[in-house]
Amino acid sequence: MMLRRMQYEFMKNAGGTFLTGLQRYQAFKKRGKRGARPPFGPPLESVERLKEIMTRYYFTGRYADGAVPVAWVTSGFPSEALVALGYHLVYPENHAALCGARRKGGKMCGAAEEFGYPRDICSYVRTDLGSLLSKKTPVGRLPKPDLLCCCTNICQTVLYWYRALAKHLDVPLVIIDTPFIYGEAPTHHLEYVRGQLDQFIEVAERIGGKKLSPEHFVDTVKKAQRASSLWGECLATGKAKPSPWSAIDSFFHIAPVVTIRGSDECVDYYQMLLNELTERARKGVGAIDNERHRLLWDNLPIWFLVRDLALATAERGFQFVCATYSNAWAEAGSQIDPSTPLDSTARTYTSVYLNRDLDNRTRSLIQLARDFDADGAVLHSDRSCKPYSVGQVDVRNRLMEEEGIRAMLLEADHxxxxxxxxxxxxxxxxxxxxxxxx
Amino acid sequence: MSNAASIGIDIGSTSWKGCVVDSKGRVMASRIQESDPRIKEQTARLLAELMADTGASSQVPVIATGYGRKQVEATRQVTEITCHTKGCFHQTGKPGVLIDIGGQDTKVIHIGPKGSVLDFQMNDKCAAGTGRFLEVILQRLRIPLDQVGQHISSKGEGVKVSSTCTVFAESEVVSLVAQGARVEAIARGVLEALAARVSSLAGKVPEQLPLFMSGGVALNPAMVAILAEALGRPITVLDNPQLVGAHGAALSGGG
Known part of the structure; x- marks a missing residue:
């Protein structure tokens, strides 16, 4: 245990840094100096830092089990307490997205299907179960969890997904059930979620072998809240014309606020990104050369298509300037109040975008389109994410009829x-x- | 000196269509041939023929549309949706709803008063409800595509073919044949299934507008009649419906 912990810390601090340095050198040699590549504007400098953070995160993960407690968590799980308890967190959704962006999604889904998981299940679930069961991952290795943490605020599928994980991995599972919100969340719903948070922390303490220090917890909550707020500010720079970055860029830069929120590194990263974006906006540097139309993106990214999509739109002077997907992360996390960490966590995580009724979501989407002055919208009708896709025809009609915004449904799978x-x-x-x- | 103003080519999954227009958008020459998988060679050959027919020089812009549009060197590439709309509006000069049933996909386009695309619907990822569907199933019934009108039973006598998935419908037809159903009744069922599929797409556009039809399937009067029945409205088949996309492409030459 002691040795393993030393190895983990070494890899985190020295090994990870060496690896990212090496990667950067190799990329530089291959590509030469980074410059503008029409129809795109100059690339974001922060991308290098992002790669570094994510490489180190996955690299360190290889040495985490046996060194520190490890939890696998859903993207919408209130993970601040786990961070404060020193857990290394793995986000299977992020891992699946990474596989998807590297165009390995279909292959891994196929592997899960060989084990009997039908094709109608979400492709994130199939990608991850396929990866687990076939023991293949582009990140080398994922650490085995001591605890699985599932929150139903993003969909009900996660419930069955994590139960399957619990069975395959033979580890305990904590479920936080968040009732669906129509209008405003009633107090008894929030009390119900709050009660589950208390129970969850007890379990996490027992498995992690440590008591949660209230000061440390508040400190983590503050950092998570700060990172989410900074993320929101980064996204808001997209209101500038031309937009200094695209919503497609944001699909990648979202990774730290999902995976390492609650850490100093996460806060520092978004501060750096915000500085760069503010500067680009001030100088009028756009993500594409000739921004003629501004688009809103709805639903999860189509991970294997993002590059084609960016090129197809940029070539014609179209730019995705905002996305409900990226925005959801800013909307939620920034509302946590460190003075009432648990109550505000219950409220925030219950009220996430996907756990709210369609009317609420449509209002929020229309507001986003207005704020970013979008004149078009692409609504990704995602075969794998029905909770996100249901109601898009109504959303489309409202955008076109009430807002005069052209909108289309794009049928795909994330x-x-x-x-x-x-x-x-x-x-x-x-x-x-x-x-x-x- | 040639009057040729532009050339439009529409490389579809089933057929290659091309035409040359003069400065008023009138068709000077055209070609329609079954698609060859060697797209570049076929295009070069037919383009040369069209140019020879009209005396068009290599300076005349070539606008490509259809699924093969990216395979050929053209001045511009425009989608079939925009091209069919232009071709249709050139003929009719009024707003309406255009149904284009091609080999690989079906489109329902809502054309505005100025001839622009206001909205459009397309079939899903598969060949359900397309010309290919009709081709495959009628082949199974040994009915030539252009004679289907003589081989279908009267209204109300068709058997129900529930699937518009080409693969499932084919097996459904096989089992109907095995059950002893009349070929004519099955043929009507197949056409009705396709009409139901198309009308579900058309159901999403305004009712008061006239309906037009383009694409190869429009050459089939029986199919048009059954589709009009399903939609409960008359359908005007455009002149030379297969060429509407290529004509529209040529008309995009000026922009």
Whole structure:
């Protein structure tokens, strides 16, 4: 245990840094100096730091089990207490997205299907179970968890996903059940969630072998809240014209606020990103050369298509300037109040975007389109994420009829490229863009 | 000196269409051929023919549309949705709803008063409800595509074909044949299934507008009649419906 802990700390501080330095050198040699690549503007400098953080995060993870307590958690789980208790956290959704962006989603989904998981299940679930069962991952190795933590605020699928994980890994599972919110969350719902938080902390303390220090917890909550607020400020820079970065960039830069929120490193990263974006906005540097139209993106990214999507839109002067997906992370985390850490955590995590009724979500989406002055919207109808996709036809009609914003549904899947027809989707998108200039 | 103003080519999954237009958008020459998988060679050959017919020089812009549009060197590439809209509006000069049933996909386009695309619907990822569906199933029934009108039973006599998935419908047809259902009744069922599928797409656009139809399937009067029945409204088939996309592409030459 002691040796393992030393190895973990060494890898975290020295090994990870060496590896990211090496990666950077190799990338530099391969690509030469980074400059603008039309139709895109100059790339963000912060990307290097982002790669460094995420490489170190996954690299350190390889040595985490046996050194520190490890938990696998859903993206919407109130993870601050776990961070304060010294857990190393793994976010299977982030891992699945990483596999998807590297175009390994379909293959891993296929591996899960071989074990009997049907194709109708979310492709994040199949990617991760496929990775677990076939023992293949592009990050080398994921540490085995001591605890699984699942919060139902993003969907009900996670419940079954984590139960399957608990069975395969034979580890305890904590579930935080967040009732769906119509309008405002009633007090008894919040009390119910708060009660579960108390129980969850007891379990996390027992398994982690440590008591939660209230000061440390508040400090973590403060950092998580700060990182989320900074994330929101970063996104808000996209209101500038031209937008200094695109919503597609934000799909990648979201990773730290998901995986390492509650840490100093996370806060520092977003401060750095914010400085860069503010400076770009001030100088009028855009993410693309010729921003003629501004688009809103709804739903999860299509991970295996993001590059094609960025190019197809940028070539025609279209830029995704905002996304409900990226925005959800700013909306939620920034509302935690460190003076009432548990009560505000219960309220915040119960009221996340996907746990609210359609009317609420539509209002929030329309407000986003207005704030960012979007004149078009692409609503990704995601075969794998029904809670996010249900109601999009109504959203589309409201955008077009009430806001005069052109909107289209793009049928795809966030991770499984086998459930997707690229030619048809890109033709649809191109026709949608052609109509703006008629 | 040639009057040729631009050339439009529409490389679809089933057929290659191309035409040359003069400065008023009138078709000077055209070609329609079954698609060759060697897209570049076929395009070069047919383009040369069109240019020879009209005396068009290599300076005349070529606008490509259809699924093969990215495979050829063209002045511009425009989607079929925009091209069919332009071709349709050139003929009709009024707003309406255009149904284009092609080999690989079906589109329902809402055309505005100035001839622009206001909105459009397309079939999903598969070939359900497309020309290919019709081709495959009718082939199974040994009915030539252009004679289907003579081989279908009257209204109300069709058997129900529930699936518009080409693969499932084919097996459904096989089992209907095995059960002894009449070929004519099955053929009507197949056409009705396709009509139901298309009308579910068309159901999302305004009712008061006239309906137009383009694409190869529009050449099939029986299909058009059954579709009009399903929609409860008359459908005007555009002149030379297969060429509407290529014509629209040529008309995009000026922009």
């Amino acid at each position: 991770n499984d490229e086998r459930s997707f027809s690229k030619e048809q989707a890109l033709t649809r998108l191109q026709a949608f863009m052609e109509a703006f200039d008629e």
